Amino acid sequence: MKKITRFLFISSVVTTSFAQAQTINLKPLWETDTTIRTPECVLVDPARKVLYVACINGGPSLENKTSYVAKLGMDGKVIQMKFTENLNSTKGMGILGDKLYVTEMTQVAEIALATGKIVNRYPVDGAKFLNDIAVDTKKGIIYVSDSNDSKIWALQNGKMTLVLGGAPLKGNNGLLFENDQVLIGNGDGSLLSMNPTTKEVKTIAKGMGGIDGIVALGNKKYIVTEWGGKVWYVNSDGTPELKLDTSAEKINTADIGYDPASKVLFIPTFFHNTVKAYSVK
Template sequence: MKRFLIGVLCASASLTVRADMTVENVGFQTPESVEYSVKTDNYYVANINGSPFARDDNGFISLLSPQGEVLELKWISGGLNGVHLNAPKGMAALGNRLYVADIDRVRVFSLPDGKPLFEVEVPEASFLNGVTPASQGGIWVTDSGVKEGFKPSGKDAVYHISADGDLTTLVSGMDLGRPNGVLEKDDELLVVTIASGQVHHFDLKGKLLKSEILPFNRLDGLVEDVNGNVIVSSWTAKAALQWQEGAELKTIFEDLNSPADLGLDTQRNRLLIPSFLDNKVWIKSLQD
């Protein structure tokens, strides 16, 4: 049974209406990320479906409408129709492509049909996680540097994968505090971390410019909204927080259990938040 919880908040002075939705009890299995595609005007939910380390070929991606309706629970499914998908995590929808991080490789699917196009193996990777578009084309992808049991693997890294599938290492070989969410902004690459609770600033050639320690660790998703605000999710804070360099974190949504890799609906300025442990997705309207 599909269940949608819809809350509407009205501010009478400005007549602003914010509609928030929770999509749950629909069959999600360890949803790790949600991504919005401008091309299709739909949401995509990456479901690990088991251990995030297991090469079990049972991961799947759900297709969700902006109204919160599950259009197809297993729109892309490991083991079916020539698809291999183990434990999908971060995603990026770029034009007619959907890039998906999957343990030690990035798999690329076509939009809007979801057919597998190609994959790029990252030989040194242990836990590919966050994905974001790169200004020079293709994507940036982080390796959180963990292995079974979430023990350090020594593989902390950030990679670039071009539109043609060429792999370049931006940074590796140093303890980055288990990198996760990643965002390119103003000629810098921002990377938030799981263990150390840091925001690392790299230039686009891999030089570490500086690092900041935030009040909370277990940082996960990282996006920029339509107004240029940077938003990060934290499992420790159980919140989505607005971050600005040199300023205090501002909590924008709280009481979120296991908020994982964030997505942004750029057409409606909505924050898309998967609950990794609770098998649901929050769709939250942001203030204009």
């Protein structure tokens, strides 16, 4: 019996150590001042080593046309407060080539990265609440979520087409393109994966609240956020682990950005009017 007990103890230690090795820790690094207003999304531009922050600057409504995109350094310091202005309730962003794309409720704005000027706008037929963006850089496709219509659209060569609508989508928000798949943060708290060719949808993880932002850590591991103030780590086996909860302080965690080179996570706090940076270890 002693040998069996010892074996069980060692097995328990090994299992616990393995589980601990599979998790991550978030360590606070810095927080911006509150001069940026209602930041909803942070996008890392590794080529230019800057952050773009979509600032709603008020409420996320069709009537709000005072939104802008701010340009920050990787240290959170403002380079240009209004890199692009006169936008309409900005949210998700993505980069394709030398252009920045950002959602504007019922359309997608195309912005020249060299100047910050809006060069085009692409309306989405019947759109209700366009939210996040994910980009397939190889095929030149920009995927867009409509949270209030449970749809995913695709912009390619200036043409907008419907990719998927209805169940299992429900209040879908966050998007990420990885390994030829479109990852979808569903309103029911599940993380989905869609094959854009076959439209087949699979469930990667579930058990969270409505997912806002999604970033990939590699090896099928992800960090996802709930707008209300929760940050989850999703392991490769699909198990979600709550890593940060600022909901009691009413500090939101909206559409996150991640720099894999420095392993830093950037969290826009929405009504708290800051961006927070955390090291991911």
